[in-house]
Amino acid sequence: MGKSNQTQHSKVFYRPIEAAIRWSGLVRFEARILNTLGDKIVLDVNDFPRWPMLKLNLERLYDAFRNGELPYGKSGITCDDPTLLTQPDLTVRHVDLKAWMTHYYPDQKPEFLFEGIERHLHSAINLDNLQALLIDREALKLRLTELEQSFKALQDQHRLLSEKASCGAGEDKTLSLRGESTYLSVIGGLLTLLLGKSPSGKRYSSFDTTTSIISALLAYFPGHPGISERTLWEKFSAAKRHVGDEAD
Template sequence: MRRSDRLHNCRTFYRPIEAAIRWSGLDRFESRILEVVGARNIPGPEDFPRWPMLRLNVERIFDAMRNRELPYGRAGITCDNPSLLDDGELTVRHVDLRAWMTRFYPSHKPAFLFDDIERQLHPAISVEAVQALLADREALRTQLATYQSELEALRKEIKRQGPSERTLAPRSETTYLNIVGGLLTLLLGKSPSGTPYSSFETLESVISALIAHHEGRPGISERTLWAKFAAAKRQVSAA
């Protein structure tokens, strides 16, 4: 049902037969039904044989009023007076009808009482639950946007940093040089008996082998290796 049609069928209060017509989806036959029913509140058993749900829905509404499950009144004014159940001006308010149907007929969501989103919800899911989920989603979206903004700021900061700002911390640099220097000592050193630890005899041969096996990798160039190895040897010697 279009929104304009739904709003046209909505009122602040209804006669029981008017509510039953909308509940049964017989809106387009309303004038015909009201003409047949007249001042009565409930259609006769033989009035509308093609539409058995109409009478059933009217009886459901009256059953709820008799058992004080659905407030009723006269001309839109709520009044708990059983004598009104036979009054041609008997009415039920829109808000009371909606609350009653939500409680007792949760799988029934006629368009004149519930909007499109509510009609698509599973009966076990309340509007309040959906609203809570939507609020949580918006909070998460806001939090995600904040994190993305912070991440982008960090990326820009790193991009702006020069090479000197990206160097290792002093302690990490010392550790790194000690390890490299120690490895060089083993590669070029000899055991106490004079046996070489490796087949490498000079630092140049070590550098040549590294370039031959790992050429193209960051840091594996003759100039960088000579500089780093020299620094590592000085670090080990100083220690």
């Protein structure tokens, strides 16, 4: 497998013309450009007229050197010596160049400085923000899994109660007070979670109201015993009162 463009063309430090060549996307012409320039450190107006960005980007670098925006040095060693600005061994470090470009040219992310994921990020989003979003996403996925498991437990309980009711025809089918209290606590707790929000303000589920939950149940379990709009409203209202949650 070949190396990435960043790995191939990145260096620990660069001569200004080398950085300008990479910034301008002209690496494949680097040898030709360097041979043509020889010992020159700046470009004349008529140098490489086909590639105007090369001259502009080189001038941007020297402007940043002169105005103290971009650290420079000699042979990769940072040194604030203005006499170096006219010397052929003037260099700029990779890390300093990347930090400077991120600050002053956030819309430009050449491959030799930025990795793939960095180049595709919006300029307002940095890697720290992306990491925080990914962590928050994983936390929400875990919470959703917990809610789905709770909802499945409620479905299983409802199925068992329905089977018991079917098998116990003619027997006393009234729930004990303790059983009814447990039943209402489970339903009330699930309703609170399904309609609630995390401490950071994110909703635990896509349900906004009790009405939306009832509509989903009616659509998901048409014709099932006990799954009717009237019964669900009665049971949900009783459950919310039981857990002390009167919010809709």
